Amino acid sequence: MTDAGCDDRTVLPATEPVPGAATATPPAGGPRAEALIELDAVRHNVALLSGAAARSGAETMVVVKADGYGHGAPGVARAALSAGATRLGVATLDEALAVRSAGIDAPLLSWLHLPDEDFAAAVAAGVELSVSSREHLAAVLAGARAAGRPVRLHLKADTGLSRNGCPPGEWAGLVDDAEVAAADGTAELTAVWSHLARADEPGDPSIDAQAARLHEAVAHVRARGFAPLRHLANSAATLTRPDLHLDLVRTGIAAYGLDPIAQPADSPLRPAMTLRGRVALVKTVPAGEGVSYGHEFVSTGPRVLALVPLGYADGVPRRGNDRGRMRVRIGGTIRPVAGRVCMDQFVVDCGTPGALEVAVGDPVELFGTGAADGPTAREWADELGTIHYEIVTGIKGRVRRTVRDGGGA
Numbered sequence: 001m002t003d004a005g006c007d008d009r010t011v012l013p014a015t016e017p018v019p020g021a022a023t024a025t026p027p028a029g030g031p032r033a034e035a036l037i038e039l040d041a042v043r044h045n046v047a048l049l050s051g052a053a054a055r056s057g058a059e060t061m062v063v064v065k066a067d068g069y070g071h072g073a074p075g076v077a078r079a080a081l082s083a084g085a086t087r088l089g090v091a092t093l094d095e096a097l098a099v100r101s102a103g104i105d106a107p108l109l110s111w112l113h114l115p116d117e118d119f120a121a122a123v124a125a126g127v128e129l130s131v132s133s134r135e136h137l138a139a140v141l142a143g144a145r146a147a148g149r150p151v152r153l154h155l156k157a158d159t160g161l162s163r164n165g166c167p168p169g170e171w172a173g174l175v176d177d178a179e180v181a182a183a184d185g186t187a188e189l190t191a192v193w194s195h196l197a198r199a200d201e202p203g204d205p206s207i208d209a210q211a212a213r214l215h216e217a218v219a220h221v222r223a224r225g226f227a228p229l230r231h232l233a234n235s236a237a238t239l240t241r242p243d244l245h246l247d248l249v250r251t252g253i254a255a256y257g258l259d260p261i262a263q264p265a266d267s268p269l270r271p272a273m274t275l276r277g278r279v280a281l282v283k284t285v286p287a288g289e290g291v292s293y294g295h296e297f298v299s300t301g302p303r304v305l306a307l308v309p310l311g312y313a314d315g316v317p318r319r320g321n322d323r324g325r326m327r328v329r330i331g332g333t334i335r336p337v338a339g340r341v342c343m344d345q346f347v348v349d350c351g352t353p354g355a356l357e358v359a360v361g362d363p364v365e366l367f368g369t370g371a372a373d374g375p376t377a378r379e380w381a382d383e384l385g386t387i388h389y390e391i392v393t394g395i396k397g398r399v400r401r402t403v404r405d406g407g408g409a
C-alpha cells in the first residue's frame with residue numbers, strides 16, 4: 001500500500017465527510033458484540049463509483065464475495081443495485097447461488113472454481129461463469145448442456161498477476177473452444193477480462209503493461225467476429241484510472257467505503273461497517289498492577305479499567321495492541337486499549353478515577369466511519385501491516401450483524 005495517488009484522484013469529488021449515524025449512541029441493552037452495517041453508506045459509495053464509471057461509458061459490477069466483504073451479501077447486493085450497479089460479482093458458486101436464493105436476479109459473475117464443481121446448477125440459476133483454461137471450459141460447457149441452456153462466458157486472461165486467468169500462450173486454444181461452443185449454442189462469449197496486480201500503486205508500470213496484454217487478448221477474440229465486454233478495473237483502478245474503466249468496472253472494497261489507496265479526512269467514501277461492543281465490567285486497580293496476559297500494560301497509578309467482551313475469536317486481532325496503539329471510543333471519548341487482546345475480551349484504560357464516566361453496559365466503538373476522529377479498520381490494518389480488507393472480512397465468531405437500511409443515501 002502506498003500514499004501515492006491521493007493527489008491524482010480524478011474520479012470522485014472530494015466531499016465533506018458525512019458523520020455516520022453509527023457514531024450515535026446505540027440503544028441500551030444492545031448486543032454484546034455487533035457489526036452494524038449501514039446500507040445507506042453502501043448506496044452512497046456505489047452511487048459515486050457507478051457515476052464515475054458511467055461518465056466513462058462503463059457499467060458497474062459490485063463484488064459481494066466473502067459474504068459482501070463481511071457486510072452481508074444480500075443486503076449489500078440489493079443496496080448496490082438500487083444505487084447504480086448493474087451487475088454483481090462473487091468468487092465461488094456457493095456465493096453465487098446464495099445471491100440467487102436471496103431472490104436477486106441481476107447479472108452475476110462467479111470466477112474461481114475447480115473443474116469438478118456443479119456448473120449445471122449455476123447455469124440453471126443464470127450465473128455467468130469465468131473460465132481460465134480449456135479444462136474449466138469443458139466442465140462449464142458440460143454443465144450448460146446438463147442445464148439445457150447456454151452459459152454466458154467471461155474468458156479470463158492472465159495479463160500479469162500470475163494467479164487465475166489463461167496465460168497468453170494458451171489463449172488461442174481457449175478461444176478456439178469457446179468459438180465452437182458459441183457456434184453450437186452451448187455458450188455465449190460475453191466478456192474478456194483480467195485482474196490487476198498493483199492497481200493500488202498508481203503509476204506503477206505494470207498497470208499499463210497489463211492493460212496492453214488485455215487489449216491483445218481482446219483483439220484476438222474480436223478478430224474471430226465477437227464483440228465481448230472488456231473489464232479490468234478493481235476499486236483502485238476505478239478511482240484512479242478512468243481510461244481503464246472499459247465496459248465494466250468491478251468495485252469491491254470502495255463500495256464498502258474503504259479506499260484501497262489512502263483515505264484522506266475528506267474522502268467521499270463512507271465506511272459501511274461499525275464494530276461495537278458493550279462494557280461488561282468496570283474496576284479500579286492501584287498502581288503497579290499488570291493488565292491482561294503477559295502484563296504488557298502495567299498501571300502507573302490508580303486506573304479505571306473497562307472490560308470489553310470481544311477478542312480474537314471475534315476477529316479483533318490478537319496483535320492489535322502489541323505496540324499499545326489500539327484505541328476505542330468509550331464514554332464519548334477515545335481511550336487506549338490496555339494490554340493484550342485475548343480470545344474473548346480486552347481491557348480499556350479509562351484513565352485515573354473520575355477522569356471518565358464509564359459504566360457497565362456502555363457502548364464501545366472498536367472501529368467505524370472515522371467520524372470525529374474515531375478508530376478505523378484502516379488504522380487496525382496499518383498497525384498489523386495488513387489491509388483493511390482483511391479486517392472487515394475477518395469479523396466473525398460471536399459478533400452479531402445488524403443491517404440497517406435507511407432506504408436512502
Ligand SMILES: *Cc1c(COP(=O)(O)O)cnc(C)c1O
Pocket residue numbers: 063065111195233234235236250251252253254260
Ligand atoms: C475481489 C476482486 C475484485 C474487487 O477488488 P477490490 O479491490 O475490492 O475492488 C475485483 N476483481 C476480482 C477478480 C476480485 O477477485
